[in-house]
Amino acid sequence: MLEQAIFQATLDELVASGYARLSMEAVAAGAQTGKAAVYRRWASKEELVLSAMRAMLPPVGPVPDTGSLRGDLLELMRSARSAMLSLPGSAVRVIMGELDQERARPFLGLMHECVMDPGKAAVLEVLRRGTGRGEVRPEAVTPLVADVAPALMLYRAKMQGPPTDADVVALVDEVLLPLVRA
Amino acid sequence: MLEQAIFQATLDELVASGYARLSMEAVAAGAQTGKAAVYRRWASKEELVLSAMRAMLPPVGPVPDTGSLRGDLLELMRSARSAMLSLPGSAVRVIMGELDQERARPFLGLMHECVMDPGKAAVLEVLRRGTGRGEVRPEAVTPLVADVAPALMLYRAKMQGPPTDADVVALVDEVLLPLVRA
DNA sequence: TCATTAGTGAACGGTTGCGTTCACAACTGT
DNA sequence: ACAGTTGTGAACGCAACCGTTCACTAATGA
Numbered sequence: 001m002l003e004q005a006i007f008q009a010t011l012d013e014l015v016a017s018g019y020a021r022l023s024m025e026a027v028a029a030g031a032q033t034g035k036a037a038v039y040r041r042w043a044s045k046e047e048l049v050l051s052a053m054r055a056m057l058p059p060v061g062p063v064p065d066t067g068s069l070r071g072d073l074l075e076l077m078r079s080a081r082s083a084m085l086s087l088p089g090s091a092v093r094v095i096m097g098e099l100d101q102e103r104a105r106p107f108l109g110l111m112h113e114c115v116m117d118p119g120k121a122a123v124l125e126v127l128r129r130g131t132g133r134g135e136v137r138p139e140a141v142t143p144l145v146a147d148v149a150p151a152l153m154l155y156r157a158k159m160q161g162p163p164t165d166a167d168v169v170a171l172v173d174e175v176l177l178p179l180v181r182a
Numbered sequence: 183m184l185e186q187a188i189f190q191a192t193l194d195e196l197v198a199s200g201y202a203r204l205s206m207e208a209v210a211a212g213a214q215t216g217k218a219a220v221y222r223r224w225a226s227k228e229e230l231v232l233s234a235m236r237a238m239l240p241p242v243g244p245v246p247d248t249g250s251l252r253g254d255l256l257e258l259m260r261s262a263r264s265a266m267l268s269l270p271g272s273a274v275r276v277i278m279g280e281l282d283q284e285r286a287r288p289f290l291g292l293m294h295e296c297v298m299d300p301g302k303a304a305v306l307e308v309l310r311r312g313t314g315r316g317e318v319r320p321e322a323v324t325p326l327v328a329d330v331a332p333a334l335m336l337y338r339a340k341m342q343g344p345p346t347d348a349d350v351v352a353l354v355d356e357v358l359l360p361l362v363r364a
Numbered sequence: 365t366c367a368t369t370a371g372t373g374a375a376c377g378g379t380t381g382c383g384t385t386c387a388c389a390a391c392t393g394t
Numbered sequence: 395a396c397a398g399t400t401g402t403g404a405a406c407g408c409a410a411c412c413g414t415t416c417a418c419t420a421a422t423g424a
Contacts, residue, residue: 002401018283020202023381034402039383090282097279099340100272101200108341116341137360144338144356148330151337155329158281159290159298174326178319179361184371205411216372221413 003055005031006038010052014091019049019098019107046106053095053110056088060118069130073176076122077149077168084153085162093154120146127180140180149176185237187213188220192234196273201231201280201289228288235277235292238270242300251312255358258304259331259350266335267344275336302328309362322362331358 009030013022024045028035042048064075083089092115098104099111123146130136152171157163191212195204206227210217224230246257265271274297280286281293305328312318334353339345 016284018200018202018280018285020200021285024383025381034404035383036385036403037401040400093282096340097282098200100275100279102198103200103203112341139356140360142356144334144352147334147337147341148357151333152326152329155333155336156326158278159294159329170326174321174324175330175361178322179357206413207411216374217413218373218415219371222370 002031002033002037003041006033006041006048007052007055010048011056011087011091014049014094015087018094019104020101022049024048049095050107050110053088053091053107054114057092057114058083058086058088060122063122063125065129069126069133069135069180070172070177072126072129073172074169076126077153077172077176078165080119080150080153081163081165081168084157093157096154097158116150119150123149130180131182134182136180137182145179148179184213184215184219185223188215188223188230189234189237192230193238193269193273196231196276197269200276201286202283204231206230231277232289232292235270235273235289236296239274239296240265240268240270242304245304245307247311251308251315251317251362252354252359254308254311255354256351258308259335259354259358260347262301262332262335263345263347263350266339275339278336279340298332301332305331312362313364316364318362319364327361330361 006027009027010022012030013026017023017026022045024035024038027048028038031038038048042051061079064072064079066072066075084093092111095104095107096111096115099108120143124141124143127136127141127146131138131141149171152175153163156167188209191209192204194212195208199205199208204227206217206220209230210220213220220230224233243261246254246261248254248257266275274293277286277289278293278297281290302325306323306325309318309323309328313320313323331353334357335345338349
């Protein structure tokens with residue numbers, strides 16, 4: 001289907017060129033169609049990218065419940081890593097990287113809604129469950145603490161490249177567990 | 183001096199348009215000079231931006247030594263916040279935001295050398311001093327832990343806008359101190 | 365004063381991309 | 395078969411920008 005091909009090409013272009021330099025011409029070429037077909041559906045680059053992101057970001061999965069805090073955090077972070085390394089995840093990283101720029105500001109709401117808020121909610125749920133088991137000190141269950149893992153993963157991915165599974169284990173064992181334990 | 187004006191305009195343009203869309207014409211116009219004068223000194227946009235960043239980033243200040251871990255961390259993070267909110271700091275954030283893109287890859291070395299490595303070294307020194315005082319558990323003195331603060335500050339700045347002093351205090355008290363304490 | 369250097373503003377030829385239009389072909393549904 | 399819809403590839407006029415060149419002016423130093 002043509003719309004699917006256009007969305008796919010949009011994400012490819014985002015990852016290759018960033019939002020700032022993404023061009024409708026390149027997207028149309030990547031989808032093997034003409035500009036007219038793209039403009040018939042979306043009036044602007046912004047509209048197209050918003051639609052492509054909404055359509056291509058996977059639904060949020062269930063919050064893991066392994067019976068232990070470490071187990072939950074590991075599963076959550078492995079799932080986050082996996083999302084990060086996917087095409088939609090890579091496109092999200094591009095957009096987030098450009099959020100300091102005025103041009104990408106319209107994407108802030110989408111990033112909150114589809115990426116950050118669900119991720120934060122999942123971490124908070126795991127932490128709450130941990131307080132019930134006496135594994136987590138209650139004062140650690142805050143939005144700020146819940147932001148530590150995504151922040152670190154994004155930052156380290158920029159500095160060193162894609163995170164490994166060992167990176168995920170280190171994040172949980174060296175940062176998250178010491179930070180939240182009772 | 184003309185070079186100073188060109189560097190200033192370069193940073194202004196970085197913050198306004200990002201690296202991807204920064205143009206030599208806009209830089210020249212911002213410096214109230216002509217393209218020929220810019221090209222006489224720098225062969226490319228990359229060269230210009232590398233030079234401007236090297237010239238305009240302030241030297242790293244001394245590592246605070248207040249006598250207490252909390253005091254040191256607060257001073258360090260206040261200083262980081264202040265740097266972040268400056269023009270060079272804003273330009274650094276733009277470059278870092280684009281590091282996932284091939285085009286900005288040449289800046290990775292500079293970012294490590296002038297921004298990340300010195301910041302990390304300062305945090306590690308403060309932590310090491312804290313182990314000496316029995317305030318910090320020795321296993322917390324790692325590069326990963328030292329990345330928590332910059333990562334969180336950048337992430338939160340994107341999500342919510344410029345950090346306040348209260349944000350800095352919360353970062354120290356809710357995240358850093360619980361994370362590293364003995 | 366004169367020679368040299370540097371800067372200015374404009375212009376050049378070329379590239380990329382925008383948003384739009386168009387003639388024609390292909391597809392779909394009645 | 396016919397009418398309506400959609401897509402294709404090309405073209406349009408315009409804008410922005412590139413890297414370079416140029417005639418002239420201004421500044422500097424001997």
